[in-house]
Amino acid sequence: MIEDLWLFRETLLAAILAGVGCSVIGVFIFCLRIPFVGVLISHAALAGAVLAHFIGWPELPVAFAVSLLSVFLVGPLADRTEIDLNLSLGILFSLMMGLSFLGMSLIPEPKTALLGLLWGNILLVTGKEVLAIAVATLVVLLMIGLSFKEFQAILYNRTIAAALGIWESFYFYSLLVLCGIVVSVNLQSLGGLMIYSLLVNPAAGAYQLSYSLKRITLLAILLGVGASMAGFFCSYVWSLPTGASIVIFSSLEFALCVFFSPKRRRVPKEG
């Protein structure tokens, strides 16, 4: 049993790292109320993969580059046109979808490999990919750890953050780019649709439990890693799809957090 597990060490590591990276960045996405950014990034990656197919370059680097480009654009697009960030996400998301489908209709052979970015397969993750995920997670943790107070100010209120003498646009756009990095490195293993649950559920669950952003971030990491490990072991023991098991566990965790939330305690009956 243990030796069998050793065969899956890369999968387990990838699951844990995804749990850490996604749930940390998820806290910020949750507080900014832009969970949709996950969907934008995964479809931008799909468009990138389609593009790679045409220019004959390797898929992953191009997918990564296009995802990053999309998050580079989303902030300035919203700010320049003075529209809500979610609308800006919607505009870019539909553009990326359109480009992907246009490209795919021009490719005669089967598109399973391309669509793999949307479904993902954590069992096929390689050592090299795990290393890339580890480096990306480390970069994100460092950046967030070192600039936590600036990010907190931005989540609180962007205008006030700017008025405090924080270089608000720099930090705000970096937050979006960090999000792009986390989502795109984890796409291959988790898939663009599954990753959504690790972005949103641990953060949403942790948010129920505390009024301290630091504590929420730490709790979200615990919940994220918990869900990905539990999902991995269940899929290992009962041969269930890993991604789907992770989604189920993170949703269960969220439900438990809501149930035990001190923020939702009922008003005591009077008299």
Add this chain to the structure above:
Amino acid sequence: MKMPLFSFEQVSVAHRGRVLLRNISLSLERGESLGIVGPNGAGKSSFLLALMGFRKIVSGKAEFLFRDIRSLKSHEWPKVRKKVGYLPQQLQIDPLFPITAEEVILLGRVGHAGFLRSLTAEDRSITESWIQAFGLNDLRRSPFGQLSGGEQQKVNLARLMAQCPEILLLDEPTAGLDLEWQRTLGELVERIARERTTGIVMVTHEVHQLPPSCQKVVLLRQGEIFKAGTKDEVLTEDLLSQIYGCQVKLSSYGGRAYLLPWRPHD
């Protein structure tokens, strides 16, 4: 030689293709308080936003904290802004947002901390001194979003002071608060004006909000200065009736001027 904290000469401000302020000439010295009074839409808030670099100055000569505003690049603004205590009109904060009152006050030090640096012991002691000075010790661990409007503004004012600002820009700081809180916050602003050399610009459409020590008053109407001068010169029934477009009655109580609408048949 005196150096004004800001000086505007013939300044016009525009946003989204609309001129918000025209030919504004004004200045403020250290330790002075300036009241900006006018009806809604007169351009009072736009004036503060222009000072902060959030609205574009399209003509005239504008200096703020010894820098020429019009030549400041966007990455240079943070250095200017961290010396300014800006209180925007009351914001709606998500009541569940995870930040405590103490953390809001600590935010005042974030602009001073610098890139990739954490807050120092000095930052914490400055914050602590304002928590004590404003009597906020009991509220410090409370979630900010769950404080009352008055408590939130008091915390905001402490956050401004923790910035060690050279100038305070207060936009309707007591709007929407009950009488007791208006008095409490009014007294705090007055105390700051008397005890410190921080310049204060206070925007309001209710003249009784102006602190008693505020001697300089500007009346704004439709983006232009209607009258500027000392409190006694500017706050007259005649001038106020003209800018508000209705007959007003002025009465004085405890060093503050109060404005009442007046109808001939009352």
